[in-house]
Amino acid sequence: MIIDTHAHVDMDAYDGDRAEVIQRARDNGVEYILNIGCDIDSSLRSMELAERYDFIYATAGVHPHDVKNIDNNTYDHLRGLLTHPKMIALGEIGLDFYKNYSPRDLQKEHFRKQAELACELNKPIIVHSRDANEEIVDILSDYYPKNPSARSGIFHCFSGNQELANRALEMGFYISFSGSVTFKKSDDLRTVAKMVPADRLFVETDCPFLAPVPRRGKRNEPAYVGHTAQLIADVRGLKIDDVQRTTTLNFFELFGIGKDVETGTVSYKIRNSLYLNLTTRCTADCSFCTRLTRPVVQGYNLQLDREPTADEVWASIDDCTKYDEIVFCGYGEPTLRLDVIKEVSKKIKAAGGKVRLNTNGHGNVINKRNILPELKGLIDSVSISLNADTAEAYDEIVRPLPGLRDGIYEKVKDFIEESKKYIPNVQATVVTHQDGVDESKCEDISKNDFDVDYRERRYNIVG
Numbered sequence: 001m002i003i004d005t006h007a008h009v010d011m012d013a014y015d016g017d018r019a020e021v022i023q024r025a026r027d028n029g030v031e032y033i034l035n036i037g038c039d040i041d042s043s044l045r046s047m048e049l050a051e052r053y054d055f056i057y058a059t060a061g062v063h064p065h066d067v068k069n070i071d072n073n074t075y076d077h078l079r080g081l082l083t084h085p086k087m088i089a090l091g092e093i094g095l096d097f098y099k100n101y102s103p104r105d106l107q108k109e110h111f112r113k114q115a116e117l118a119c120e121l122n123k124p125i126i127v128h129s130r131d132a133n134e135e136i137v138d139i140l141s142d143y144y145p146k147n148p149s150a151r152s153g154i155f156h157c158f159s160g161n162q163e164l165a166n167r168a169l170e171m172g173f174y175i176s177f178s179g180s181v182t183f184k185k186s187d188d189l190r191t192v193a194k195m196v197p198a199d200r201l202f203v204e205t206d207c208p209f210l211a212p213v214p215r216r217g218k219r220n221e222p223a224y225v226g227h228t229a230q231l232i233a234d235v236r237g238l239k240i241d242d243v244q245r246t247t248t249l250n251f252f253e254l255f256g257i258g259k260d261v262e263t264g265t266v267s268y269k270i271r272n273s274l275y276l277n278l279t280t281r282c283t284a285d286c287s288f289c290t291r292l293t294r295p296v297v298q299g300y301n302l303q304l305d306r307e308p309t310a311d312e313v314w315a316s317i318d319d320c321t322k323y324d325e326i327v328f329c330g331y332g333e334p335t336l337r338l339d340v341i342k343e344v345s346k347k348i349k350a351a352g353g354k355v356r357l358n359t360n361g362h363g364n365v366i367n368k369r370n371i372l373p374e375l376k377g378l379i380d381s382v383s384i385s386l387n388a389d390t391a392e393a394y395d396e397i398v399r400p401l402p403g404l405r406d407g408i409y410e411k412v413k414d415f416i417e418e419s420k421k422y423i424p425n426v427q428a429t430v431v432t433h434q435d436g437v438d439e440s441k442c443e444d445i446s447k448n449d450f451d452v453d454y455r456e457r458r459y460n461i462v463g
Ligand code: SF4
Pocket: 282, 283, 284, 285, 286, 289, 290, 291, 330, 331, 332, 333, 360, 385, 398
């Protein structure tokens, strides 16, 4: 199931076959359509669609192209429309300095006014931004603070650069990609699509415009949103299921529509790997980690009401050989449950599976002994979070529990060195974009001091 978060099915492009287009969307697994208003008339038509179809929701707003037609009654109309329970956002609003169909000053004035209205009504906004990166941020930053507690809305049909994406994310916005991300010349956009955190990502059609490859040039429709989702999955090294799951959860989190994910996930599939969630306890409190606030990865909620037993973990694995690897991971430190790792790995290996352990490298400190000889033959690869090039930076970022702090960075390095003796593949990892960390030095330490693989990952990209 997938969601088209930006469609204009009310437009006259569909006058001949609207019902068929909507049915085709359903037939192609589109779970919800958010139909977007561009002026009062189209907002009304969007509302009518939302009333007719239970899986269509709608928005009301005045597009920057159309602000020149705003009159004395427009804002009263908008307020009225937005009281409807299925009118879930204000938009699309913004700036379009590419087409300039309305004067720029007027665009700015009404972007501000509509943003103010959205804040007053407590509605997310749908932002249209074209060739106006600086001005958009300039205006939005007056209404949306950095790191807000609530999510602000969606930058739709994103076409900006990484800097604009970063600013939007800081202000609590989601980034939505349309079919334009599938176009041949969109390499820069694909680079941005790779970096947007999973919990801030959407896909859309913006139909009838911008049909994705392989439908490019044709009239677009919600049924084609899967092509864009597939492209996003490809650039992020994921499966389309992963993108569908995360964007569906994002829709729920932003608008409260659909359903929340269940807690208590013991095993979860991402790409061709199966991940095992043993615990949410940890001996660190990494500054970037959402273990305590939002333990969700790729649309799976890893919060546990209680820790699973070894038997329960084993029972959650359907087939050891069908996965590239089976990974002890989760939002917590697996070596806190060393016995379970050993018992389950043994069974996975006997059943022909491959095992990886993702760890913060505190295993020997936690278990007060060198645990690595015990893992020999049970674990095929281990990924150890190095995360810093100095002990000071490590303490700042990883924030080990107080009783553990003494010399912990050196102990993690010792764990990497010791792992090489017992585990065939050892990898040191770094979560990128952390203050005070020289990533090239981390790479140097991993490759030259330890002669192990090195991997950088941006938090919340592939989990
Ligand atoms: S080690 Fe992992 S689970 Fe623990 S706080 Fe850091 S990122 Fe979160």
